[in-house]
Amino acid sequence: xxxxSELPMALRAAYLALHRRSEAQFGKVGVTADQFVLLATxxxxxxxxxxxxxxxxxxxxxxxxxxxxxxxxQGLVRRDAHPSDSRxxxxxxxxxxxxxFEQAFAxxxxxxxxxxxxxxxxxxxxxxxxxxxxxESLNSEFxxxxxxxxxxxxxxxx
Amino acid sequence: xxxxSELPMALRAAYLALHRRSEAQFGKVGVTADQFVLLATxxxxxxxxxxxxxxxxxxxxxxxxxxxxxxxxQGLVRRDAHPSDSRxxxxxxxxxxxxxFEQAFAxxxxxxxxxxxxxxxxxxxxxxxxxxxxxESLNSEFxxxxxxxxxxxxxxxx
DNA sequence: TATTGTTATACTCTATAACTATA
DNA sequence: TATAGTTATAGAGTATAACAATA
Numbered sequence: 001x002x003x004x005s006e007l008p009m010a011l012r013a014a015y016l017a018l019h020r021r022s023e024a025q026f027g028k029v030g031v032t033a034d035q036f037v038l039l040a041t042x043x044x045x046x047x048x049x050x051x052x053x054x055x056x057x058x059x060x061x062x063x064x065x066x067x068x069x070x071x072x073x074q075g076l077v078r079r080d081a082h083p084s085d086s087r088x089x090x091x092x093x094x095x096x097x098x099x100x101f102e103q104a105f106a107x108x109x110x111x112x113x114x115x116x117x118x119x120x121x122x123x124x125x126x127x128x129x130x131x132x133x134x135x136e137s138l139n140s141e142f143x144x145x146x147x148x149x150x151x152x153x154x155x156x157x158x
Numbered sequence: 159x160x161x162x163s164e165l166p167m168a169l170r171a172a173y174l175a176l177h178r179r180s181e182a183q184f185g186k187v188g189v190t191a192d193q194f195v196l197l198a199t200x201x202x203x204x205x206x207x208x209x210x211x212x213x214x215x216x217x218x219x220x221x222x223x224x225x226x227x228x229x230x231x232q233g234l235v236r237r238d239a240h241p242s243d244s245r246x247x248x249x250x251x252x253x254x255x256x257x258x259f260e261q262a263f264a265x266x267x268x269x270x271x272x273x274x275x276x277x278x279x280x281x282x283x284x285x286x287x288x289x290x291x292x293x294e295s296l297n298s299e300f301x302x303x304x305x306x307x308x309x310x311x312x313x314x315x316x
Numbered sequence: 317t318a319t320t321g322t323t324a325t326a327c328t329c330t331a332t333a334a335c336t337a338t339a
Numbered sequence: 340t341a342t343a344g345t346t347a348t349a350g351a352g353t354a355t356a357a358c359a360a361t362a
Contacts, residue, residue, distance in 0.1 A: 004270035005198075007282060008176055010289040012195070015173035016216065017296035018166055023330090034352070037170070040163075051320065058174065063353055065322075070351085087320040087361045111296070112162035118295035123288055124165060130277065130285045131168040137276035138175035138269070181353090190328065209343060221330055223345075228328085245338045245343040319362070330351080339342070 011134070021111050029103045034059075036108070038067055039076065039093065039101040047092040049082060076100050169292070179269050187261045192217075194266070196225055197234065197251065197259040205250040207240060234258050 022033035031039065041056050042048065048056070054064040068091055071077040076097035082088035093101060116124060180191035189197065199214050200206065206214070212222040226249055229235040234255035240246035251259060274282060 002270075004267075004274055006286050007273050008180075008266075008270060009195075010286045010293070011169075011173055011176055013216070014289040014293040014296075015169055017293040018169055021296050022166075032351070037167075049320075058171070059352085060354055061321075062323090062355080066352075082320090085320080085362075089321070108166075109162075112160075112166060114295055115165050115292055116162055118291055119288065127285070127288045127292075128164050128168045130281055130288075131165075131172040133276055134273055134285075135168070135172040135175045137272055138172075138179050192329070207343075217329090218331055219344075220332080220346090221328095224329075240343090243339075243343080247344070317362100320360085321358100322360105323356100323358080325355090326353100328351105328353080330349100332348090333346100335344100335346075337343085337345100339340100 018111070018115075022108060025107045025111055026104050029100065029107050031100065031104050035067060035071060036101075036104045038064070038071065039097060039104065042077070042091060042093045043098065043101050047080075047090045049085075049088045049090055050079075051088070053091055071097070176269070176273075180266060183265045183269055184262050187258065187265050189258065189262050193225060193229060194259075194262050196222070196229070197255060197262065200235070200249060200251045201256065201259050205238075205248045207243075207246045207248055208237075209246070211249055229255070 019033055022036070026033055026036050037057055038053070041053060045052070045056065050064055050068065051061055053068075054061045057064065059067075068077055068079060072079060075094055077091055078094050078097075079089045079091050082090050119127065177191055180194070184191055184194050195215055196211070199211060203211070203214065208222055208226065209219055211226075212219045215222065217225075226235055226237060230237060233252055235249055236252050236255075237247045237249050240248050277285065
């Protein structure tokens with residue numbers, strides 16, 4: 001264990017705390033935390049293809065499909081043929097889905113407030129900035145690290 | 159959607175990026191990201207009761223038990239009777255488990271390095287501090303927020 | 317040829333509740 | 340009475356791979 005493990009573990013601990021609190025709050029209105037994210041993404045993007053929805057969440061298209069099927073059964077989401085691309089389907093909130101999203105959003109307010117209140121004013125924007133920086137680094141530098149890893153593997157083989 | 163949503167979403171995005179990269183790296187040596195956390199917790203704590211292990215991860219005792227059963231089948235973990243408390247069982251890494259942990263730890267090095275390198279020196283400790291603050295707030299102030307929520311519910315009922 | 321989505325499939329994590337045994 | 344762990348059970352998310360239809 002070196003000191004570098006601290007950051008990943010702290011990130012994990014903070015996210016798990018958020019996730020559990022979210023499950024408890026959103027559960028009161030009958031959705032999971034991840035379903036809330038899907039509903040929120042549709043609420044902002046209106047009508048999206050499944051692929052675009054998966055990209056924004058972010059998640060896997062087949063995962064998103066499984067979630068959409070569940071939400072469609074509950075009448076919260078509607079999937080229609082795409083107007084111009086007949087391979088694609090668009091997903092959108094139904095009226096019930098919009099109401100459910102608003103209920104869930106309200107149920108999550110105490111969590112959002114608490115996260116804000118525990119921090120100094122300037123620290124909020126700073127934390128968002130640092131988290132975004134970490135996320136972008138982990139997502140985009142995949143290729144360069146993969147090269148690094150395979151270089152290491154080659155060296156170990158020789 | 160208010161501005162308060164930014165922080166939870168940024169936290170989620172950063173964690174998911176970390177988790178996916180971790181799954182990919184740890185997968186190379188045959189463990190999941192969460193199994194790695196369990197192995198790491200045992201590596202630091204040596205011999206722990208299942209309950210203590212669950213508390214440190216943090217996770218649920220029945221979740222931890224399911225994970226231990228899986229890892230025990232693979233010969234990475236050993237569960238023994240507790241020396242003084244005969245209700246309890248202790249969990250510890252086997253020799254193979256220690257080797258596996260070291261392999262996995264090495265496989266995760268590029269991820270840890272990348273997280274560190276993308277940040278300014280001072281920002282690392284700051285980010286850890288802020289994340290810890292958020293996690294503690296979300297974990298410990300559960301009771302006070304629950305009171306607040308029920309107060310709101312009462313007001314809405316009246 | 318590449319892309320969108322579906323389907324089948326499998327696995328891990330998660331967690332509640334009822335239960336046994338022990339402290 | 341409270342605590343440690345087990346068991347049964349259920350559900351959700353995750354993701355790969357093979358496939359059909361369309362761009």
